[in-house]
Amino acid sequence: xxxxAPEVAGPAALAALLADPTRAGILAMLRDGxxxxxxxxxxxxxxxxxxxxHLARLRxxxxxxxxxxxxxxxxxxxxxxxxxxxxxxAALAALLR
Amino acid sequence: xxxxAPEVAGPAALAALLADPTRAGILAMLRDGxxxxxxxxxxxxxxxxxxxxHLARLRxxxxxxxxxxxxxxxxxxxxxxxxxxxxxxAALAALLR
DNA sequence: CCGATGCATCAGCGCGGATTGACACAGTAC
DNA sequence: GTACTGTGTCAATCCGCGCTGATGCATCGG
Numbered sequence: 001x002x003x004x005a006p007e008v009a010g011p012a013a014l015a016a017l018l019a020d021p022t023r024a025g026i027l028a029m030l031r032d033g034x035x036x037x038x039x040x041x042x043x044x045x046x047x048x049x050x051x052x053x054h055l056a057r058l059r060x061x062x063x064x065x066x067x068x069x070x071x072x073x074x075x076x077x078x079x080x081x082x083x084x085x086x087x088x089x090a091a092l093a094a095l096l097r
Numbered sequence: 098x099x100x101x102a103p104e105v106a107g108p109a110a111l112a113a114l115l116a117d118p119t120r121a122g123i124l125a126m127l128r129d130g131x132x133x134x135x136x137x138x139x140x141x142x143x144x145x146x147x148x149x150x151h152l153a154r155l156r157x158x159x160x161x162x163x164x165x166x167x168x169x170x171x172x173x174x175x176x177x178x179x180x181x182x183x184x185x186x187a188a189l190a191a192l193l194r
Numbered sequence: 195c196c197g198a199t200g201c202a203t204c205a206g207c208g209c210g211g212a213t214t215g216a217c218a219c220a221g222t223a224c
Numbered sequence: 225g226t227a228c229t230g231t232g233t234c235a236a237t238c239c240g241c242g243c244t245g246a247t248g249c250a251t252c253g254g
Contacts, residue, residue: 003126020241022242024105036200038200045102049245050244052201096189150232
C-alpha cells in the first residue's frame with residue numbers, strides 16, 4: 001500500500017489541449033510551417049473566431065507564437081514553438097513510458 | 098493555400114483519455130507494476146467506483162488489462178499493456194514531432 | 195475620408211463527460 | 225447458511241468546454 005499520489009497536473013493539462021480535434025489539427029498543420037488563421041479555419045471547416053480562440057489557448061500554453069505578414073499586416077501567421085512542443089511531447093511520453 | 102485537413106481523430110481520442118487527472122494518475126502509478134483498484138483509489142483520494150469506471154475506459158482503449166489476485170480473488174490487479182502504451186505515446190508524439 | 199478584410203474578444207447556450215449515490219455481483223471468512 | 229469485502233454498473237446530477245452570434249479593433253484599398 002502507501003502508494004504516493006503521482007503529480008500529473010501538468011501532463012493532464014497538456015493532454016487536454018491536444019484532446020480537441022481543432023487544436024490537434026492546428027498543431028498538425030503547423031508541422032509543415034507557419035499558416036494564417038483564415039487558411040487553417042478553411043482547412044478545418046471551422047469558423048474563424050473559433051480557430052482564433054483555440055490558437056489563443058495554444059499561445060497561452062506557449063506551444064505557438066504569432067507574427068504579422070510582411071506585405072499585409074492584416075494576415076497573422078502562427079508558427080510552432082519547437083522547444084515547447086518538444087517539452088510537451090516529452091512530458092506526455094513520460095506518462096506512458 | 099488549399100491546405101488538407103489533417104487526420105487527428107485517433108490522437109485526439111488518446112489525448113482525451115490522458116486529459117483526466119484520475120486516468121493520468123492511474124497510468125502513472127501503473128508504471129511501477131500492477132496495482133489493485135482500492136490501492137489506487139486510496140492513493141488518488143477518489144472513490145472506488147469512480148476509479149473503476151476510469152479503469153473501464155482505459156481497458157476499452159486497450160491501455161490496461163486486469164488479472165485476479167492468486168490468494169484472494171476479490172482483489173483485481175490492473176497492469177499496463179506496454180505495446181498499446183508505446184503505440185499511444187508514438188501517436189501523440191507524432192502530433193508534436 | 196469610407197468600406198472591406200482579417201483577427202480577436204465577449205455573453206449566452208447546449209452538450210458531453212465526470213461525479214454522486216444506490217444497487218448488484220462474486221468471493222471470502224465465519 | 226450469513227455477514228463482510230472488493231469490484232462493477234446504472235440513473236441522476238453537476239459542471240466545464242466548445243460553439244454561436246455579435247461586436248470591437250487594426251489594417252488595407254478606393
